[in-house]
Amino acid sequence: MAYKIRLKKVRTPAPGNLTGDIDFICQSFGYFSQRDKNNTAGRIFRLLVKDTSEGEGLTSDEIAEALDLSRGAIVYHLNNFMTAGLVVKEKNKYRLRSQSLQKSIEEIRQDTQRVFNEMLKIAEAIDEELGNFYR
Numbered sequence: 293m294a295y296k297i298r299l300k301k302v303r304t305p306a307p308g309n310l311t312g313d314i315d316f317i318c319q320s321f322g323y324f325s326q327r328d329k330n331n332t333a334g335r336i337f338r339l340l341v342k343d344t345s346e347g348e349g350l351t352s353d354e355i356a357e358a359l360d361l362s363r364g365a366i367v368y369h370l371n372n373f374m375t376a377g378l379v380v381k382e383k384n385k386y387r388l389r390s391q392s393l394q395k396s397i398e399e400i401r402q403d404t405q406r407v408f409n410e411m412l413k414i415a416e417a418i419d420e421e422l423g424n425f426y427r
Contacts, residue, residue, distance in 0.1 A: 314341050
């Protein structure tokens, strides 16, 4: 599966604030924007992260009801999270891709590392063929 991952360097939050820590992860993946006035992406992401301990996942209707938002807005943001590989959908329920947030991020890092390794291998072959050498 192809993912579209966006990373953004943001200030590390002060320790001891769970919401701030979760928001930091969400911001680092580029999900807080000026356009998202109600912090919808962050609210959905916090709910999914907190639900991870139960492991069941949530339907878009359950998320919409819990956050008092339209189902359309929820589905829009869930699709963005799935495109980035953060969230998966199984039997109409959405959850983080792994059993913990840390494991989910580690898996995304491994996915991107595989892509970079393949790109480097191809780039090396191209440079060799063209006579370009890297020291």
